[in-house]
Amino acid sequence: MSLEKQLIEKLTTLEPTHLEVINESAGHGGYFPxxxxxxxxxxxxxxxxxxxxxxxxxKVYALAAELLNPGKIHALAIHAYVPNEWQGQAPASPECAHAPKA
Structure with a gap:
């Protein structure tokens, strides 16, 4: 099972009303398909x-702990909201200094 699917599975235990797990690996150095x-x-x-x-x-890190080992997830950006805080979008991720240059 992919790391993305494993992460989704673990986070669903929090019974989210909204959950997005976005693989941003392509925007970082050392990326390959x-x-x-x-x-x-x-x-x-x-x-x-x-x-x-x-x-x-x-709370999120505790659920994802086994996926945050070497050779697995290197970086995890978390935007965690309670329902009355959620405005429908999270901030954009910053550019990585080591991202492949086009």
Whole structure:
């Protein structure tokens, strides 16, 4: 099973009302077709109610822990919201300094 699918499976335990897992590996150095190393997660869940931002991230990291080992996910950008905060879009990811140049 792909890392992306494994990550989705783990995050669905938070019963999100919105979940996007975006493979951003192509925008980073060392990319080759099929590489899975950099992901962006946008997740909206009532499970984050009453938690500070760092606690929300810790909750996501705890679920993804086994996928964050060497040779697996190298970077994970997390945008975690409670339902009343979600405005329909997350901030854009920054350009990677080591991205392949066109």
């Amino acid at each position: 099929g590489k899975e190393s950099h992901f962006k997660v946008i997740i909206v869940s009532a499970a984050f109610e009453g938690l500070r931002l760092v606690q929300r991230h810790q």
